[in-house]
Amino acid sequence: RRQHGLERRHVILAKSSAFRSRTQRFRTSVCFSSRTTCETPGPPPDPSTFPPSAYEPRPFFRYELLYQSKKSLARVGRIHTPHGIIDTPAYVAVATNGALKGVTFEDADKTGQQLVFANTYHLMLQPGADIIGEAGGLHKYVNRAKDKPFITDSGGFQVFSLAYGSVHEELSTGGELKRASKGGRSKTSHSNGPPVKVTEEGVVFKSYRDGAEVYLSPESTVQAQKKLGADIIIPLDELPPYHIDPRVLEASVERTHRWEARSLREHLKDVREQAMYCVIHGGMDRTLRKKSVDYLTSLPFDGFAVGGSLGKSKGELLDLLDWLMPQLNENDRRSKPRHLLGIADEPSILGAVKQGIDTLDSCYPTRISRHGTLLTRQGKINIKSGKYAKQYGVPVDPECGCPVCEKYDRAYLHHLLKAKEPLFIQLSTIHNLQSIRGLDTFVVSFKKFALLEVEPLGVEFDCVDVRRLDVEQYFVYTFQFTVHFPLAKIKYGLHQLRSDPSTTIRGENPECHYVYPLSAGAGEEIELECRS
Numbered sequence: 001r002r003q004h005g006l007e008r009r010h011v012i013l014a015k016s017s018a019f020r021s022r023t024q025r026f027r028t029s030v031c032f033s034s035r036t037t038c039e040t041p042g043p044p045p046d047p048s049t050f051p052p053s054a055y056e057p058r059p060f061f062r063y064e065l066l067y068q069s070k071k072s073l074a075r076v077g078r079i080h081t082p083h084g085i086i087d088t089p090a091y092v093a094v095a096t097n098g099a100l101k102g103v104t105f106e107d108a109d110k111t112g113q114q115l116v117f118a119n120t121y122h123l124m125l126q127p128g129a130d131i132i133g134e135a136g137g138l139h140k141y142v143n144r145a146k147d148k149p150f151i152t153d154s155g156g157f158q159v160f161s162l163a164y165g166s167v168h169e170e171l172s173t174g175g176e177l178k179r180a181s182k183g184g185r186s187k188t189s190h191s192n193g194p195p196v197k198v199t200e201e202g203v204v205f206k207s208y209r210d211g212a213e214v215y216l217s218p219e220s221t222v223q224a225q226k227k228l229g230a231d232i233i234i235p236l237d238e239l240p241p242y243h244i245d246p247r248v249l250e251a252s253v254e255r256t257h258r259w260e261a262r263s264l265r266e267h268l269k270d271v272r273e274q275a276m277y278c279v280i281h282g283g284m285d286r287t288l289r290k291k292s293v294d295y296l297t298s299l300p301f302d303g304f305a306v307g308g309s310l311g312k313s314k315g316e317l318l319d320l321l322d323w324l325m326p327q328l329n330e331n332d333r334r335s336k337p338r339h340l341l342g343i344a345d346e347p348s349i350l351g352a353v354k355q356g357i358d359t360l361d362s363c364y365p366t367r368i369s370r371h372g373t374l375l376t377r378q379g380k381i382n383i384k385s386g387k388y389a390k391q392y393g394v395p396v397d398p399e400c401g402c403p404v405c406e407k408y409d410r411a412y413l414h415h416l417l418k419a420k421e422p423l424f425i426q427l428s429t430i431h432n433l434q435s436i437r438g439l440d441t442f443v444v445s446f447k448k449f450a451l452l453e454v455e456p457l458g459v460e461f462d463c464v465d466v467r468r469l470d471v472e473q474y475f476v477y478t479f480q481f482t483v484h485f486p487l488a489k490i491k492y493g494l495h496q497l498r499s500d501p502s503t504t505i506r507g508e509n510p511e512c513h514y515v516y517p518l519s520a521g522a523g524e525e526i527e528l529e530c531r532s
């Protein structure tokens with residue numbers, strides 16, 4: 001595998017001379033390996049200097065396991081946060097500047113969006129963490145519903161994108177999966193590549209807005225995230241590129257461990273009902289990944305995020321998760337939630353959910369929607385294509401159920417995009433946000449792993465017929481019923497139930513609609529209340 005990786009590297013390096021020169025530029029702009037290793041800062045602090053890692057669950061934050069697949073690591077659960085529940089597995093939409101592009105939070109929340117990601121880097125530079133803190137935190141500042149949670153990152157990812165943006169760009173042409181999908185990257189890539197200086201203390205970078213020097217340390221990112229006040233926060237980490245000398249990667253992982261420990265210590269001084277996830281690093285090096293898992297799981301973080309370079313193909317990503325995730329399922333580690341940073345395309349969602357990932361963030365579904373790519377149960381369609389110009393009365397996806405599919409057809413959406421109407425962005429984003437939760441990838445994963453084994457959240461009955469069996473004094477109800485799962489509603493065809501003789505029915509064919517919460521568990525009798 002390693003030899004194969006080296007061969008691939010040669011091919012990519014040889015692909016264009018432009019890439020070589022850009023690579024050299026990033027080497028000169030980042031003071032990285034030799035200087036900082038000379039400082040020999042030593043190993044990260046011993047876990048015994050922290051409270052025990054198993055002291056959770058906290059009263060304000062916990063993961064509740066509803067169902068664990070017996071066939072894979074896939075699981076269904078709920079993350080309880082100070083701002084409501086996250087039903088998992090779940091897609092996490094990205095609101096880089098504290099706003100979703102083209103839609104309101106209400107629009108998104110109506111599609112079932114719960115957790116939303118906001119980027120500390122962008123908010124630090126505009127409007128500034130102080131402003132949001134003075135306003136009373138993100139929820140108040142953006143006026144989001146009190147029962148919908150936020151997660152913020154450390155800002156480290158965007159800072160390192162400044163340094164490695166050129167490499168990312170090169171790799172992205174080869175289809176690398178990376179955290180760069182989090183938005184704002186194009187804004188941050190100055191033509192000259194602004195310098196980023198990494199030391200043991202932290203990182204100094206130039207603001208993409210006005211060129212001012214900004215200092216970010218493991219402590220200052222936590223202070224900024226305290227002001228933002230998200231439910232889940234992230235410690236400072238370093239994001240080395242995919243192509244990296246193994247010794248430089250090792251030094252980087254060790255520095256990241258020291259930084260994450262410092263961020264955690266700063267957080268524990270003043271928790272403020274925020275949960276902190278660690279970020280597991282190590283790139284594609286499994287020895288370093290294991291070291292990262294072992295060290296970070298020994299600290300009292302509230303959850304695990306998987307970050308760093310996750311390979312340059314879906315295959316590499318899924319191979320890595322296949323090997324990594326069982327380690328996060330050992331012992332009491334499984335009682336904490338797991339997040340995959342920056343990846344949420346359909347095949348990766350399916351693969352990652354199978355490996356026990358609970359939440360995934362990426363601006364992918366909302367970014368592609370703005371360019372006309374719409375997700376449907378039959379696969380992606382590009383509404384820009386002329387073949388949709390006359391599809392009057394045909395919704396984007398007849399099974400979607402989003403407000404856009406209920407009201408508008410493909411012909412009109414095609415026109416809106418061609419005419420560059422801003423309304424297109426709103427409508428297409430609402431549709432994709434709803435679709436990403438109802439996609440075959442999710443539904444298939446439910447059918448495959450959960451449907452037959454999981455306890456659904458509830459069953460909705462629609463009575464279509466009631467007949468009386470005179471001899472037995474029984475009623476036979478014919479129902480159409482819908483089972484509600486955390487991510488999907490699955491409709492079943494007609495099903496008959498037989499009533500108790502004591503049931504009173506008014507009318508021969510009463511309409512019956514009943515939602516039954518299955519909190520009682522399996523085996524208990526369902527009590528039906530029909531009204532005519």
Ligand SMILES: [Zn+2]
Pocket residue numbers: 396397400401402403404405406430431432434435
């Ligand atoms: Zn739709």
